[in-house]
Amino acid sequence: MTTPTTTTTTPTTTTPTPLTAPRPDETPAPTPAAARAVDVVKTYGRGEAAVRALDSASVTIPSGRFTAVMGPSGSGKSTLVHALAGLDHIDSGRILLGNTDLTTLSERERTLLRRERLGFVFQAFNLVPALTAAENIALPLTLAGRRPDPAWRAELVDMLGLGGRLEHRPAQLSGGQQQRVAIGRALVARPDLVFADEPTGNLDSRSGAAVLAFLRDATRSLGQTIVMVTHDPVAAAYADQVVFLSDGRVVDELAAPTAESVLARMARLDAPEGA
Template identity: 70%
Template sequence: MSVLTTPIAGAAGTAGAAPDAPAPAAVARGVVKVYGRGATAVRALDGADVVIPAGRLTAVMGPSGSGKSTLMHAMAGLDRVDEGSIRLGGTEVTGLSERQRTLLRRDRLGFVFQAFNLVPSLSAEENITLPLRLAGRTADRAWLDELVATLGLGDRLTHRPSELSGGQQQRVAVARALVTRPEIVFADEPTGNLDSRHGLALLAFLRRAARELGQTVVMVTHDPTAASFADRVVVLADGRVAGELTDPTVPTVLARMAGLEQQPAARAEV
């Protein structure tokens, strides 16, 4: 079964873009996600509107409880929403069945999580190519070799995860996310388990993937240094977009977040 697509009317002009601008990679409009019911209900997303440009590295930030991880999971088709619209390319995600969303994630998306989620019994190369095997596809050897060389994994391909350092495991996870040439890579705190050296190297690679390889990357992070590698930062507060930063730097990110964190925290992280 394939995931049907339909054109996005007016997508090229979304958010004030020029008429000949490329269509965005993803668009969320009026997204609401509520956990619980009655007096204990939590509105993790409360009418969020987000446009993700294609071929760019976008960071999503916000105080604890802002809904940044919930937004990423919703846009990636991992969680259903209660209201609103989410489109990936020409596909309306909110109307898909569970099977269609599974196929969407398998065939068109890549994921990098803080927990590496590698299969212990497989070698590094087998872990990298696992999404292709699950989809019944063969690896593009030139692309695989480029990923392996860029990420410095050439002498580790036969090693199992237990024989790799944390940094090497994360680089395997990144290669796995990119090996299918996905439309979008979603990265949730990808440097959280890495030391500073390996973390900076990973961020530099994600930025290169966007700027030189045209890969769209959406990265949830709480780290101003990580956000400074992005082309753009989307800031969430109380389940809504509270602002954006273009060409962010550590000082501009810190200043923007300082203003938000002065507000009273209303709920736990979601």
């Protein structure tokens, strides 16, 4: 039997940083951008049936901020985030994570990069059912053949309110608890960037609010960069800024959003279609 080569990792440019201090940009460049998409084009299908999901979309995700991506169904918001996370190929344009151009990486390099530098929270089916909560949290590290820093893990568990639930399996946890475990997993490797795809989509409003508050706190107190896709204006209001997409392009940005202001912008985006 062969042993998996979990110990080989691509060198990353991250350096350990104090927990609570905002993370200094890893690059000497003056722009404090965690990730950037430049003129990204992505087409699904061919010929007549071709759909241009991203039509030269460009966006900058500032470091240490909580960014929400919004847009009507089919606006390309999920495609954009998947592209930023290196989960999806793009037809043209560039995706930069710090100084790394994802479009030049091989499949294996992108996998290792996800493991080392990115965190994910999905809408549903976020955890591996066979593993306990603690094992699920540690998953990205154990896949890389490392162990979580005990102090950091303890702090995460404490903040997520998961003490006493660590030995439970996903089936024994509520939806909100499962999603908090997923957030713990996304944060445990101290990634450069956390992607959350409709993280409250399957939760009731109280559990959803707790999850969103936690994501906001992670940015405020830990300086964690987070990108969240949502279609819920209330969820978007937890973010520091909102990026609006329509027909595959970034059409607007909104700083310090509230539910009302987001709703108003959304209404404006929808208007031309409805007229």
